[in-house]
Amino acid sequence: MINLTINGKSVSVSEGLTILEAAKQNNIYIPNLCYLEGVHKFGSCRLCVVEVEGARTLQASCMVPAREGMVVRTNTEKTRKARKTLYELILSDHPKDCLSCERNQSCELQEMGNTLGVTDARYEGEKSKGRIDISPSISRDMSKCILCRRCITVCNQIQNVGVLNAQNRGFETVVGTAMDLPINTVNCAYCGQCTIVCPVGALKETDAIQDVWNAINDKDKRVVVQVAPAIRVAIGEDLGYEPGNIVTGKLATALRELGFDDVFDTNFTADLTIIEEGTEFLTRVKEALTGGQATLPMITSCSPGWIKYVEHSFPDKLDHLSTCKSPHAMLGALAKSYYAEKVNVEPKDMYVVSVMPCTAKKFEVSRPEMQNDGVPKVDAVLTTRELAKMIKEAGIDFRNLDDAPFDNPLGLSSGAADIFGVTGGVMEAALRTVYELVTGRQLPFDKLHVTPIVGLQQVKEAEFTIEDPIEAYKFLDGVTVKVAVTSGLSGAKILLDQIVKGESPYHFIEVMGCPGGCISGGGQPRPTTPEIRQKRLEAIYREDEGKTLRKSHENEYITKLYKEFLIEPNGHKSHELLHTHYTKRGKFNEYITE
Amino acid sequence: MSSEALKCQCCCEEENDQQKYDRIAEIIDKYKKREGSLIQVLHLSQNIYGYLPLELQKFIADRMDKPLSEVSGVITFYSFFATQPRGKHTIRVCMGTACYVRGGKKLVDRLEDILGVPVGSTTEDKKYTFEVARCIGACGLAPAMMIDDVVFKQVNPDKLESILAKY
Ligand code: SF4
Ligand code: SF4
Ligand code: SF4
Ligand code: FES
Ligand code: FES
Numbered sequence: 001m002i003n004l005t006i007n008g009k010s011v012s013v014s015e016g017l018t019i020l021e022a023a024k025q026n027n028i029y030i031p032n033l034c035y036l037e038g039v040h041k042f043g044s045c046r047l048c049v050v051e052v053e054g055a056r057t058l059q060a061s062c063m064v065p066a067r068e069g070m071v072v073r074t075n076t077e078k079t080r081k082a083r084k085t086l087y088e089l090i091l092s093d094h095p096k097d098c099l100s101c102e103r104n105q106s107c108e109l110q111e112m113g114n115t116l117g118v119t120d121a122r123y124e125g126e127k128s129k130g131r132i133d134i135s136p137s138i139s140r141d142m143s144k145c146i147l148c149r150r151c152i153t154v155c156n157q158i159q160n161v162g163v164l165n166a167q168n169r170g171f172e173t174v175v176g177t178a179m180d181l182p183i184n185t186v187n188c189a190y191c192g193q194c195t196i197v198c199p200v201g202a203l204k205e206t207d208a209i210q211d212v213w214n215a216i217n218d219k220d221k222r223v224v225v226q227v228a229p230a231i232r233v234a235i236g237e238d239l240g241y242e243p244g245n246i247v248t249g250k251l252a253t254a255l256r257e258l259g260f261d262d263v264f265d266t267n268f269t270a271d272l273t274i275i276e277e278g279t280e281f282l283t284r285v286k287e288a289l290t291g292g293q294a295t296l297p298m299i300t301s302c303s304p305g306w307i308k309y310v311e312h313s314f315p316d317k318l319d320h321l322s323t324c325k326s327p328h329a330m331l332g333a334l335a336k337s338y339y340a341e342k343v344n345v346e347p348k349d350m351y352v353v354s355v356m357p358c359t360a361k362k363f364e365v366s367r368p369e370m371q372n373d374g375v376p377k378v379d380a381v382l383t384t385r386e387l388a389k390m391i392k393e394a395g396i397d398f399r400n401l402d403d404a405p406f407d408n409p410l411g412l413s414s415g416a417a418d419i420f421g422v423t424g425g426v427m428e429a430a431l432r433t434v435y436e437l438v439t440g441r442q443l444p445f446d447k448l449h450v451t452p453i454v455g456l457q458q459v460k461e462a463e464f465t466i467e468d469p470i471e472a473y474k475f476l477d478g479v480t481v482k483v484a485v486t487s488g489l490s491g492a493k494i495l496l497d498q499i500v501k502g503e504s505p506y507h508f509i510e511v512m513g514c515p516g517g518c519i520s521g522g523g524q525p526r527p528t529t530p531e532i533r534q535k536r537l538e539a540i541y542r543e544d545e546g547k548t549l550r551k552s553h554e555n556e557y558i559t560k561l562y563k564e565f566l567i568e569p570n571g572h573k574s575h576e577l578l579h580t581h582y583t584k585r586g587k588f589n590e591y592i593t594e
Numbered sequence: 595m596s597s598e599a600l601k602c603q604c605c606c607e608e609e610n611d612q613q614k615y616d617r618i619a620e621i622i623d624k625y626k627k628r629e630g631s632l633i634q635v636l637h638l639s640q641n642i643y644g645y646l647p648l649e650l651q652k653f654i655a656d657r658m659d660k661p662l663s664e665v666s667g668v669i670t671f672y673s674f675f676a677t678q679p680r681g682k683h684t685i686r687v688c689m690g691t692a693c694y695v696r697g698g699k700k701l702v703d704r705l706e707d708i709l710g711v712p713v714g715s716t717t718e719d720k721k722y723t724f725e726v727a728r729c730i731g732a733c734g735l736a737p738a739m740m741i742d743d744v745v746f747k748q749v750n751p752d753k754l755e756s757i758l759a760k761y
Binding site for chain 2: 587
């Protein structure tokens, strides 16, 4: 412990903290802008300046370690003035069109002006060049960038992608891609993690709101909507709820009020994914164990940010990916076939909207293999944030809505589907079904949770030995199945490097592109702090445990779907509608051809 | 006559791209393990290749196991790295405060006329790369300019042609 004085108060804190952190622990708030707790410190904005006795100049408290005997003053005329001046300097190179900015009222820069009591913008400077760069998933407006560099840390250190870095120097400095290449021509995974941490309107998802309104307004369109598992535990945050609230029922009602004709649940196709992916896994294992050629470990494919990453970074390892489309893409395909037939609507007159915690899914739906004769299976993807905006725009009083269920036949789901939204969930859901299929017995874990793979650690693993399987799976008797789970692309790299070296001990791997899984996807409400992530995680498991239906293969509408339409898992129809293939993009998006 | 036959047939042929890349690869492999060696690698690569175009940046990024955006970030940070081919000589006109007020801009205008290219580029014949500089330390005798490492002081725009004639 070290002892120091902050604003005349003696405090003791553990070693290694910065002044800012030491102050925070003692309930003293020092204004700060570029710093992001636990993620990023760079010291670029200097708004966090404090006076330290003995130091000639003001010190950036987010960078300077607290030391024994230090005497710190955070709230003096000098610090307050300095902060205001620094703030006004940032503003001198900022567009200030707050009223029409997408971050109006959720902007950290705007809020800081208020906190600091800035009433003037005394400087009006030359504006540095503002590049506007729009890709299917991410839009960048660099005129709004305040050079905090949070996105650089997230893209390089947390996601290990590194398409963003500081370019040029001095006044010309911009945060951008190599040689200013458009982001859709480089190896961006479209994970959107940078859009979560950007404090201002510089980085955001590419907007689909107007497209969706247009479809709703089009009398000739049957507009179908679906929501991903992670939306129901997060969207509340943008609608005035505390983190960790589950708002599933109100969400379904709100979607109907917005004018969607059918309100489906991506959870339904999460259950379907388990059947398709589980079957694929067992087929691969059987082949491998009976002397055939099968690529193991098999890796999950429901996270399109992860898919794009692996296509760029490990183009030779695409055989490891499950061929299953992501659940919302499956639902889109079924809506425009199975369901369209049922309600007698031409697929071209149907418009499918996916509400996703994810920016990468916006790109995913534009992939040629996700279309049929140029007609996309999913027409538009909204992020959680965008849907919250639509709900507000429509003046819906969300809190006072009644609860309602999703529509069938694409609306019923098990608890196994809910946990698709969190790291470890897809694997647990798959094991609940695969184990039971193979042994005829329930997965032997407390409350069906595979505890070693629950939680927010980067890489998790579990193993269990198959004993006494049913006749059809005798080849698995005594086999110890090893699985691994990771979230965030740095973790994915660890597991993929093992595969490249031929050292991967696993049979089955779950990868989600965002740290923590979809609960902290790039399209989720801002901010996503470790505490908020934990609350969303707990909410997801609560939603799962609250259901009587806990296993995908017990979903009666899934059974019905196979009976009426798909015939069998991994069968002909499934392959046509529910499975896909991948593209060897290469590190520099050069497209590797054989 | 085929275009092949037009090529210089003597043995003075310059190193081709492949040989240059091979040499750069050797350098990278030697320096790669050392912390902070990127700048050095870029320097040596520019010496070999003349400049650092995007394709070469990708080659370096790949072989150094670094993100391309980091490599280009370093290249665009330091003014001594060039991403465009460079001329045989570099002309730098000072646009520091002293030179600016004492006619630096006139030198730039005149040179643009003479060279036929805007500032920041290289002449068609690859003879000159034409840039501006911040203060080059000759403020007392402004306006100043440099050709390679020779400093010219109190330059009269009318004398520019005769200065260039020496190169
Ligand atoms: S980024 Fe923030 S401060 Fe800048 S215009 Fe938008 S709302 Fe205003
Ligand atoms: S979307 Fe992901 S990969 Fe792309 S720039 Fe942002 S953080 Fe990096
Ligand atoms: S784009 Fe956003 S996160 Fe990145 S440096 Fe600029 S303001 Fe910061
Ligand atoms: S918060 Fe400390 S420098 Fe920006
Ligand atoms: S300003 Fe030109 S030499 Fe100093």
